[in-house]
Amino acid sequence: MTKRVLGMKETDSSFQALQAIMEKGLADSSVALSAMSTGGMRLQKPVVHMLPLDQVPGIAGGPARVVVAVYVGMKGDLSGHLMLLFQREAALRVVEMLMDLPPGSLPDLDEVGRSALAEVGNICCSACLSALANRTGLVILPTPPVVVTDMAGAILESVVTHLYLNGDESLVVETKFNEEVPGYFLLLPDQQSLGKLVAVVGTKP
Amino acid sequence: MRMQIAVAGLGELVSGNRPDQVLVCYGLGSCVGLALHDPVARVGVLAHVVLPDSRLGRGVPDRPGKFADTAVPAAIEEAVRLGAVPARLVARIVGGARMLPVAGIPGMLDIGDRNVEAVQAALARAGIRLIGQDTGGTYGRTVHFFVGTGRLMVSTVGRGEREL
Numbered sequence: 395m396t397k398r399v400l401g402m403k404e405t406d407s408s409f410q411a412l413q414a415i416m417e418k419g420l421a422d423s424s425v426a427l428s429a430m431s432t433g434g435m436r437l438q439k440p441v442v443h444m445l446p447l448d449q450v451p452g453i454a455g456g457p458a459r460v461v462v463a464v465y466v467g468m469k470g471d472l473s474g475h476l477m478l479l480f481q482r483e484a485a486l487r488v489v490e491m492l493m494d495l496p497p498g499s500l501p502d503l504d505e506v507g508r509s510a511l512a513e514v515g516n517i518c519c520s521a522c523l524s525a526l527a528n529r530t531g532l533v534i535l536p537t538p539p540v541v542v543t544d545m546a547g548a549i550l551e552s553v554v555t556h557l558y559l560n561g562d563e564s565l566v567v568e569t570k571f572n573e574e575v576p577g578y579f580l581l582l583p584d585q586q587s588l589g590k591l592v593a594v595v596g597t598k599p
Numbered sequence: 600m601r602m603q604i605a606v607a608g609l610g611e612l613v614s615g616n617r618p619d620q621v622l623v624c625y626g627l628g629s630c631v632g633l634a635l636h637d638p639v640a641r642v643g644v645l646a647h648v649v650l651p652d653s654r655l656g657r658g659v660p661d662r663p664g665k666f667a668d669t670a671v672p673a674a675i676e677e678a679v680r681l682g683a684v685p686a687r688l689v690a691r692i693v694g695g696a697r698m699l700p701v702a703g704i705p706g707m708l709d710i711g712d713r714n715v716e717a718v719q720a721a722l723a724r725a726g727i728r729l730i731g732q733d734t735g736g737t738y739g740r741t742v743h744f745f746v747g748t749g750r751l752m753v754s755t756v757g758r759g760e761r762e763l
Binding site for chain 2: 397408424447448452456457458460465534540542545546547548549550552553554555556558559
């Protein structure tokens with residue numbers, strides 16, 4: 395069975411165009427993140443899925459799993475949500491990579507760690523939004539990043555609830571940092587915005 | 600005794616009338632966990648309410664547990680089906696938090712508050728007594744509701760566990 399999102403199938407050219415845009419965005423993120431870390435940081439080529447909203451709170455190890463999320467809202471021509479999500483251990487590892495520390499040296503996420511993650515989220519979200527804007531000509535404005543540590547279900551529910559108001563599915567982008575640390579990047583445009591996006595990427599070569 | 604766990608995902612409703620059953624909502628954020636219990640018949644129902652009003656449902660048929668106004672009657676009906684008496688039912692509600700302190704996205708900030716208010720209003724309309732409430736704040740909650748004893752535990756990340 396082919397998964398559908400708001401009339402779009404994963405085999406559609408518009409979906410593939412979106413996937414290519416996200417790949418470009420994360421590749422640009424790798425360059426920017428490597429520039430700020432000594433050891434270099436590379437994001438794996440992402441796997442993009444369409445997921446029913448009901449299933450979104452279960453990604454990243456289930457709804458009860460403690461995760462660290464960097465949230466950025468989208469305004470302008472597109473509205474919706476962007477989120478970078480790590481399981482707690484993975485979040486610590488990303489901060490260690492950025493600070494060139496050996497694995498396991500950070501016991502907990504402190505203020506410095508949180509702002510480092512906010513910056514990672516900022517870079518990834520901005521790069522993906524730039525990739526989207528370059529490809530579509532749409533003007534998309536990110537809100538300042540917010541870092542939250544809590545149960546995955548509780549954090550994801552809040553954006554899913556908002557999206558339920560006009561849709562049933564969303565775009566989930568899965569990637570890995572330096573091929574070892576899994577992270578999830580969610581691009582969650584509301585239905586109107588996704589319609590706009592599909593229309594633009596579907597027509598522009 | 601080995602406990603049987605039934606999990607209510609988004610918009611779902613789970614129930615039980617056996618003493619070894621535990622009803623669970625994992626990671627409630629802006630959603631509300633609505634627990635109904637008949638202490639005599641030892642029947643429990645737990646709904647994972649996502650939105651305040653079924654009119655937000657865009658006209659497509661949906662699970663009754665998803666909206667506050669449909670979840671309350673559906674939960675009562677389910678409790679009665681398992682042998683509960685409506686007059687004996689008591690309610691507890693958990694969740695309705697404000698997880699992401701982000702302004703500028705309409706309808707985003709106060710959805711938890713609206714869920715809590717809508718569940719309270721629907722309970723009042725149905726004449727069900729609300730005996731406990733752990734709602735609001737900026738953090739997630741997990742609910743374990745023991746059908747046999749009616750015990751309801753709320754756990755959090757970094758804020759401990761408490762009985763409601």
